[in-house]
Amino acid sequence: MSVDLTVHLGRLTLKNPIATASGTFGYGLEFAEFVDLSSLGAISVKGLSLRPCLGNPPPRICETDAGMLNAIGLQNVGIEEFLGEKLPRLHEARATVIANVWGDTEAEYRAVVERIGDDPRVAAVELNVSCPNVVKGGMVFGNDPAALGALVAAVRPATRLPLVVKLSPNVTDVVAAARAAVEGGADVLSLINTLVGLSIDIETREPKIGFTTGGLSGPAIRPVAVRMVWEVRRALPHVPIFGIGGIETAEHVVEFLIAGANAVQVGTASFRDPGISGRLVRDLARWCERHGVERVSDLTATLKTRPRPEKAYV
Amino acid sequence: MVVNEALRILRTVRYDAAHFSVFLQAGSIAAAAKPGQFVMIQAGDGLRPYLRRAFSVADVTTVAGVPGIELVVRAVGVGTEALGRFAEGTPIPVLGPLGVPFPIEDLKQSDRVALVAGGIGLAPLVLLARRLAERGIPADLFYGGRNESEVLKRPDFERFLGAHRCRYATDDGSLGKKGRVTDIFGAALDAGTSYRRVFACGPVPMFRALAAILEARGVEGSFALESEMACGFGVCLGCVLPGRDGRFHTICTEGPCLPPTAIDWSRV
Ligand SMILES: Cc1cc2nc3c(=O)[nH]c(=O)nc-3n(C[C@H](O)[C@H](O)[C@H](O)COP(=O)(O)O)c2cc1C
Numbered sequence: 001m002s003v004d005l006t007v008h009l010g011r012l013t014l015k016n017p018i019a020t021a022s023g024t025f026g027y028g029l030e031f032a033e034f035v036d037l038s039s040l041g042a043i044s045v046k047g048l049s050l051r052p053c054l055g056n057p058p059p060r061i062c063e064t065d066a067g068m069l070n071a072i073g074l075q076n077v078g079i080e081e082f083l084g085e086k087l088p089r090l091h092e093a094r095a096t097v098i099a100n101v102w103g104d105t106e107a108e109y110r111a112v113v114e115r116i117g118d119d120p121r122v123a124a125v126e127l128n129v130s131c132p133n134v135v136k137g138g139m140v141f142g143n144d145p146a147a148l149g150a151l152v153a154a155v156r157p158a159t160r161l162p163l164v165v166k167l168s169p170n171v172t173d174v175v176a177a178a179r180a181a182v183e184g185g186a187d188v189l190s191l192i193n194t195l196v197g198l199s200i201d202i203e204t205r206e207p208k209i210g211f212t213t214g215g216l217s218g219p220a221i222r223p224v225a226v227r228m229v230w231e232v233r234r235a236l237p238h239v240p241i242f243g244i245g246g247i248e249t250a251e252h253v254v255e256f257l258i259a260g261a262n263a264v265q266v267g268t269a270s271f272r273d274p275g276i277s278g279r280l281v282r283d284l285a286r287w288c289e290r291h292g293v294e295r296v297s298d299l300t301a302t303l304k305t306r307p308r309p310e311k312a313y314v
Numbered sequence: 315m316v317v318n319e320a321l322r323i324l325r326t327v328r329y330d331a332a333h334f335s336v337f338l339q340a341g342s343i344a345a346a347a348k349p350g351q352f353v354m355i356q357a358g359d360g361l362r363p364y365l366r367r368a369f370s371v372a373d374v375t376t377v378a379g380v381p382g383i384e385l386v387v388r389a390v391g392v393g394t395e396a397l398g399r400f401a402e403g404t405p406i407p408v409l410g411p412l413g414v415p416f417p418i419e420d421l422k423q424s425d426r427v428a429l430v431a432g433g434i435g436l437a438p439l440v441l442l443a444r445r446l447a448e449r450g451i452p453a454d455l456f457y458g459g460r461n462e463s464e465v466l467k468r469p470d471f472e473r474f475l476g477a478h479r480c481r482y483a484t485d486d487g488s489l490g491k492k493g494r495v496t497d498i499f500g501a502a503l504d505a506g507t508s509y510r511r512v513f514a515c516g517p518v519p520m521f522r523a524l525a526a527i528l529e530a531r532g533v534e535g536s537f538a539l540e541s542e543m544a545c546g547f548g549v550c551l552g553c554v555l556p557g558r559d560g561r562f563h564t565i566c567t568e569g570p571c572l573p574p575t576a577i578d579w580s581r582v
Contacts, residue, residue: 026549034318046549055562057581061544061552063393066361068544072551075562218364248360271545272356272366273407275318 003288004295005281007041009240009262010187012124012162014041014096017253017296018281021244021267022047022100022128022166023072024217025277027086029093031270035278038094041263044190045082045090047102047128050112052078062199062208067218067246068268069197071211074102074131079115091121098164100126106154113158125161127152129181130168130193131215142168142193145180152184164242167191167228169221174228175235182239189232190242190265192225217268222246226259233260233301248276250283257299316412316547317343320405324377326398330463332389333434334398338408340374340381346411347371347383349418349442350513350538350571353410354546355385358396367393368543368566370438370515371411373470386466388434412546413570416442416513416536423450425510429475430499430524431457432516433464438538438570440470442513447474454502454509455480458495458520462488496523509533514574515540518582525574535574541565556581 005016019042025031028043037043055075062069077086079101090097099122103109113125129151130142141151152165165181167174169192178189194215199208207213225245232241243261247253248269256264269276288296322339329335343353354366373384389395400406416438421427427446429439436457446453453475459465461484472480482490483498491498495516503509514524515538528535541553548567556578557563563576 024549030547030549033316054560055551055554057556058554058562059542060554061542061550063363063365063542063544066364068365070544070550070552075551075554219361268544271550272360272364273318274409274545274547 001289001292001294003285003293005285007263007297009242010162012188012240014263016041016281016284017257017263018277018284019044019098019242019263019265020270020277021265022126024267024270027082028090028095028097029086031274032093034274037090039281040096040277042096042098042123043090044098044100044126044265045086046076047074047100047131048076048079048082048112049074049102050079050108050115052076052081057210059208059210062214064197064199064216064218064220067216067220069199069209069214069216070194071209071214073211079112083115083119087119087121096123097121098124098126100128100166102128102131106151109151110155110158113155116159116161118160122161124164124188125159126164126166126190127155128166128193130166130170142177143171145176148177149180149184152181152186156185162187164188164190166193168193169224169228170196175231178232178236178239182236188240188242190244191228191232192221192245195221195224217246219246219248222252226255229256229261230259230303237301250280250287253280253284254287254299257296258302260301260303262297262300315342315346316410317341318409319407321408322405323400323402324380324382325402326400329466332463333466334387334389335372336385336387336397337375337377337382338385338406340383341408343371343408343411344374344381344383347374347441348411348415349445350416350438351411351413352546352570353383353385353408353412354543355397356407357393357400363393363396365544366407366409366546367397368546370538371441372437373440373444384440386434386437386440409546413566414568414572416538416571417511418442418445421449421451421510426452426454426508428499428502428509428512429453429455430495430512430514430516430520431455432495432520433459435514435516435520435538436466436468438515439513440468443471443474453479454507456483456495456499456502457481458483458490458498460485465489494520494523496520496527499524500527503527503531511536514538521574522579522582525577525579528574536571537574539565539570539572539577
């Protein structure tokens with residue numbers, strides 16, 4: 001049996017649902033000796049800004065149980081070097097590229113997206129409105145549905161490419177943020193970014209991360225991510241979704257698809273094993289074969305929930 | 315060529331409660347590994363410890379006729395402890411060799427170099443000593459630690475370099491001279507020895523003191539730097555140290571071997 005791995009996220013068609021998550025896959029090229037870049041559904045590159053960004057002073061990372069905290073501070077080469085040096089090589093490697101972008105202000109977001117414009121070497125633009133590790137930027141928008149809607153609406157005219165909006169899990173109501181992004185003009189939603197956390201060195205009583213708090217990623221966050229994907233899918237049945245958070249195996253991918261994702265992005269797992277994204281494509285096909293699933297897209301939003309009790313049993 | 319594969323543990327040799335060597339089946343790493351380079355190793359079940367750990371390739375040897383690489387480890391936390399618990403024969407994920415090695419290609423037999431190590435910082439200097447000895451480049455070792463048990467007095471160092479070229483120092487005087495390793499190194503300079511290049515690995519206070527000595531005397535250095543890493547190949551940007559140029563240096567790909575003048579030691 002041959003499995004159809006193709007997925008459609010609105011206008012964005014991917015050859016399979018395995019993409020890599022921004023900030024965990026560099027500019028893609030660093031992985032060329034471990035993965036055939038053209039075999040992946042898509043590659044979301046490190047968050048790009050209008051000008052190069054140096055990032056936060058160290059220490060920037062620390063390990064946690066089944067995960068890690070990071071406060072890299074969005075260090076990146078800037079949009080010009082990306083377009084001039086990285087994108088041509090990604091294109092040559094036949095990679096499907098998602099340009100992940102961020103800014104400190106609405107004007108900066110818009111300017112960086114304008115610079116990408118309708119570049120045919122880019123498959124989609126992903127707005128990171130959810131980075132917890134910079135003083136301004138990301139989270140200011142991610143935490144406030146009205147500001148988020150306005151930001152997306154302001155950026156929308158700058159490109160005809162599919163617009164992905166990456167949502168923050170550091171909110172009480174992820175559905176409100178999802179709705180605001182879609183009303184502003186988002187074609188696709190991606191969730192989740194990292195969860196704000198704090199680790200303390202109890203000997204020195206100092207935070208283990210220089211920025212004090214950091215973003216938690218890895219298997220530890222997967223149930224939170226799956227829950228949020230499910231909530232957004234329930235509220236917005238027709239909006240395409242990238243599920244992100246702690247994915248390490250084909251079974252994890254299937255879990256996200258059942259919850260409502262159309263595709264996924266693999267993050268921190270690529271640090272532990274740079275070849276994992278390529279392997280997940282093969283493992284997912286095998287899982288589908290074994291389970292008689294002919295089209296991987298048939299898995300999306302197939303969660304069978306049980307009715308919840310209407311009141312507490314007493 | 316970077317290898318990403320599972321390699322078997324050939325042997326684990328314990329020195330004391332805290333220190334041990336792990337010999338791994340070398341695969342294609344042994345031939346490629348240069349002194350100062352490192353490997354990323356997954357210890358434990360992949361959930362705890364979650365991330366791989368960076369280890370210097372301490373030496374390239376054979377174990378019962380099988381080509382292997384040696385890692386010298388001090389158990390300081392969940393990752394290093396897990397590595398010591400594996401049974402011989404267990405395959406473990408290894409990525410490497412990675413990073414910029416010590417610069418030695420340009421050295422000549424008429425050059426004299428120094429190796430300065432603190433504690434477990436001796437690890438990358440073993441393979442360096444082996445390669446220098448093979449090429450007949452004279453090298454002096456200065457090796458220190460808090461006490462005798464922190465100094466792994468390996469016989470192979472003395473074999474590679476000559477026993478008279480190995481000098482030791484401990485804070486408590488339990489081995490070698492009482493004092494810091496940077497003190498005995500500074501004393502050698504004071505006595506008139508001059509070095510073409512100084513290779514070093516150790517804790518931050520040692521690096522900081524040594525960087526000051528080398529800069530004051532205008533001696534060239536190469537330090538094998540350490541920093542917590544998630545990936546080891548330049549993508550997480552987690553392992554940076556502040557540079558003098560105001561940038562942050564990515565230790566895994568711009569290093570680990572960098573000239574001490576690249577780093578802003580006042581901000582480390
Ligand atoms: C070191 C690191 C850097 C990251 N940088 C970015 C970034 O630049 N832009 C972004 O949108 N997300 C960034 N993320 C978030 C990831 O893309 C992803 O949403 C998150 O890590 C959860 O997925 P995971 O558990 O599979 O890692 C970063 C995550 C990590 C661990």
